[in-house]
Amino acid sequence: MCHDISFSANTVEFITDLLPNIIWDNQLSIDFSTTSHVLSMSNRRCIVLYNRDGKPHGAEFEWGLIADYMNTPELIKKYRIQMANARYENILEKKSAWYRIRKQRCLVVLEGFFEHREVKGITNKIPYYVKLTHRSHMLIPGFFNYSPLPDVESGEMKGTFSIITRPANDLMKKIHNHGPNKHRMPLLMQPEQALKWIREDLTDEDIKAFVNYEIPVEELDYCPVYTIRTTKERPDGKGKKDAYEWSNLPALGTDEVVEQRSLF
Known part of the structure; x- marks a missing residue:
């Protein structure tokens, strides 16, 4: 699944270059000094794009979709944690929550995302x-x-979102190799392709074709990094997204530390 993402202040410039006619719903209030790693369970605000009346809009929405049936604080607390991701297989199932809001499509703007790999012989997931x-x-x-439900402090009906996930390609299968939701990844494509998602005239058949896209492995870059779900600084003083050399880390496709035997 996808629960760890990254973006920065450069994201705003990227959006305005990509969509010069973008309409911002409100002045951005995100503290970009804290967005090199954003965890879904924190329900932090991220930048999303959507269309209204044929025009692209930008807004700050919270990660973790709140559906209409979550109409009490208790229901929000119980179910929101499950709504960070939307499985593409369920989008067009008429009984699913996603089907009811399939016309409320958005794009989440990121620089990249994090996923964890399990390796036998290494205590921490990489x-x-x-x-x-x-x-x-x-x-x-x-x-x-x-x-x-209105926000307790502002009284506003806050925007919330979920990210679509799909079966992993060959690269992401080797990285996301553990847990009940292993071998999944966010739905990825080049930005110009992705912009079609927020067209207001998409039919159910268009949606089906869109979410079936699998990004080629060669269009993705990746590197192991230091533990991200911590407030402690890295031993080398570098940032969350910078490559980190883990001791004895085997190549992708080998999920167990191979001990090197002495020749003597």
């Missing part, structure tokens, strides 16, 4: 940072919904 090979940013398709 995080990898993944990005597009030749692009500074990616647009991940998702859905948005406005909370049915």
